[in-house]
Amino acid sequence: MVLQQLASMGQWQWQQLQLLRQGAELVSQPFSHQHGGVECRDVLELLQQGTLRRQLLLVPDQLIKNKKYRLKPLIRPFLQLLAACSQAPTTQTIIAADGLLQWTMPSAEHARALLDQYISRWQDGLTRPLPIELSLAEQWLTAKKQDQDLLLKLAKLFQGDEFAPGVLAQHPYLSRVFQDFQQFWSMQSEQLAEQLYQPLLAVLEQATWQEIG
Known part of the structure; x- marks a missing residue:
């Protein structure tokens, strides 16, 4: 997958990748989070440079459309950001088809609370279709x-x-x-929108965006 993503990258994206990796050490860190009887496990690939932790992702989609962020290609990166920030302060950098996005979470506690919330809604979705x-x-x-x-x-x-x-x-x-x-x-739809997607929008408001060029 990484090789396919690299092959689809343009010159600007390749240059950004090299700049961000310069002087940083690639480390693998186990991730585990438990809530409501569910345990999530993964291995996070991070760049470590001194005290700076960076999560570097390649997303071959455009993140901006009609001067607005597209949420669909950002859902998975957002969950990866929560996982990384639940352990220690981490900046996630996304190299996308149309630019570079950088964002982080305000605290590990906030990240863990959102992970709990998403696991709870996932469990709800297993029992009935959510509106x-x-x-x-x-x-x-x-x-x-x-x-x-x-x-x-x-x-x-x-x-x-x-x-x-x-x-x-x-x-x-x-x-x-x-x-x-x-x-x-229904009112439940509005509550689910607030719980599932408003946190992503709130973090995006504090993100930095750099267009290709």
């Missing part, structure tokens, strides 16, 4: 205070129209549980 979908959650979180017609727009995104397929068409499994938007969207 949440990324594009609708993102739209609601970013526009809920400014848009009086937000629910109508969310319903259109969910159902689709003759010009564009909706969430139901893109994710047919939802139609087996939720017949329409009124059945799908």
Whole structure:
């Protein structure tokens, strides 16, 4: 996978990779986190330079669209960031197709609390379908205070129209549980959006972004 990612990198991305790795030691650190009877384990690949810990990721997707961050390609890196920061202060640097993103967590306690929260919601999802979908959650979180017609727009995104397929068409499994938007969207949907995706947006507000060039 790493070789495939390297092969797809442009000259700018390659230069950034070399600069970030210069003078740093690659270390492997075991990761373990327990909550609610669930234990998560992994091995974190980190760059160590003195007291600075860096998690360096290659993401072959564009992270910016219409001057906004795209959340979908950032979900997995965010979980990796939480894992690293739950142990010690860590800066994660993402070399993407359109630029370089750097972000971190304010504290190990915050990172661990979010890991607990995500594990709990994952356990909930194993017992029943949850009324949440990324594009609708993102739209609601970013526009809920400014848009009086937000629910109508969310319903259109969910159902689709003759010009564009909706969430139901893109994710047919939802139609087996939720017949329409009124059945799908509820106060629980808003709570899940706050719990699952608002933390990512909050950390992104403090991130630094460097475009290619």
